[in-house]
Amino acid sequence: MVSGSLMRMMPPCWRPSVEGEDSSGGSDANGRVDGLLWYKDSGEHIAGEFSMSVIQANNLLEDTSQLESRSKWGLVGHLLEFTMVMEVRLLLEFTTENNGMSVDVISKAFLATEEEFLVLVRKNWLNDPRWASVGSCCLVGIICSGLLYIANAGDSRVVLGSLDNNFNEVKAVQLSSEHNASRESVREELQSLHPDDPQIVVLKHTVWRVKGIIQISRSIGDAYLKNAEFNREPLLPKFRVPASFDKPILRADPAILVHKIDPEDHFLIFASDGLWEHLSNQEAVDIVNTCPRNGIARKLVKAALREAAKKREMRYSDLKKIDRGVRRRFHDDITVIVLFLDFHMVSRSHWHGPLVSIRGSGQGVC
Structure with missing residues (x-):
């Protein structure tokens, strides 16, 4: 899976329909749209079945x-549109x-994607310097030859139900x-990498931020915090770091884990931080384990929304009426992919089904 939270100035990958309108004309082949919700309730992947929702x-x-299925490997993830295509x-x-x-191979792909994005920033620097402030978290999961590769740069998360x-x-x-700088281990890592900078992490309005600006310590993009040539005019002052810097403040290299898939491994939940703000790992796993597979990603999204409504002492039905923009006061964007693991399919050397390429944005499936 390729997954992530992206940045502020990009156009949305899909535009919400009128409430209840089905953008796929009644078919779930390309996913469906219901107001601010996009979902693909079920499909088949190299490792088994999947469900997606945004x-x-x-x-x-x-x-x-x-989500992609190729002849020998499958990929899942969250990220910025440009980053996803390049990755x-x-x-x-x-x-x-x-x-x-x-x-x-995965590390090279991340760093090459970073370099490609930097080319885009330089190309647009004079006409639209905001590109230097655009960044994307990136979570990638790849299943190949019975192994699961997880690569992460940012604040999305993957949880295994085993x-x-x-x-x-x-x-x-x-x-x-x-x-995320809210984690002590991340703050310690930043301080060890920048021992001469006492302001590398700052507590600002009860939230830990890198240089008092951003919460994440790794990303694709965010060139203004990686290359001093972009920490100047014409970039807006609110994005600029007061003091010059000699080495990147943020990193683009991912943390990578390799896990051998066992028969006890039942499913994977890939989700952006919007889900984990409202559901614990075990709560999400319990929902997936006890509910029907069809539409399970949508069910996780709705469970998170119900928790968000409860925290604000309001009804879920009233939260659903709030439009985007204002809705951000109650919860973040949420992306979820649930990937069920069929050990017999995982063990095969080749994917025998059709090519699958679907984006959790209403843009279709091959």
């Missing part, structure tokens, strides 16, 4: 996702060049860690 809260949709293309190129998937035979329960196992 709910918009911001004026511009800041979450998007993509998939580069993964395909590097996998072909290296005759297979590896940690090195059977604990000792208790006959499906337990939540978090497979990625958020690169």
Whole structure:
């Protein structure tokens, strides 16, 4: 899966329809739209079945996702539209060049995507310097030859639902860690990388922020915090760091985990931080484990929305009436992909089904 929270100035990948309108003409092949909600209730993937859903809260949709099934591997993720297109293309190129998937291939794809985005920033620097402030979190999951590769740069999260035979329960196992300054380990990492900068992390309005500006410590883009050449006019002052810097403040390289898929591994939940603000890992896993598969991603989104409404002491039915923009006061954009793991399908060397390429944005499936 490719997943992520993106930035402020990008156009949304889909535009909401009139409430109840079905953009797919009644078919779930390309997903459906219901107001601010997009969903693809079910489909087949290289590892089994999947379900996807996206709910918009911001004026511009800041979450998007993509799922791919190729002949020998499948990919899932969250990220910015440009980042997603580049990441998939580069993964395909590097996998072909290296005759297979590896940690090195994934790292190269992330860093090459970063370089491609930097080219775009330079190209638009004089006419539209805002590109230097555009960034995307990026969570990628790849299943290949019985292995699950998780690569993360940002604050999205993937959680595994795995059977604990000792208790006959499906337990939540978090497979990625958020690169968010709210976590002590992230603050410690930043301080160790920038020992001469006492302001590398600042507590601002009860929230820890890198340089008092941004919460994440890794991303694709955000060139103004990685390259001093963009920390100047014509970029708006609100994005500029007061003091010059010699080395990147943020990182683009991902944290990568490799997990051998076992028969006890039942499903994966890939989601942006908007979901995890309202549901714990185990709560999400319990919902997926106890409810029908069809539409399960949409059910997770709605569970998070109900919790958001409860926190504001309002009814869920009233929250649904609030339009995007204003809706952001109650919850963030939320993207979810649930990937069920069929161990027999995971163990195959080739995907025998059709090519699958679907974006969690209403743009269709091949």
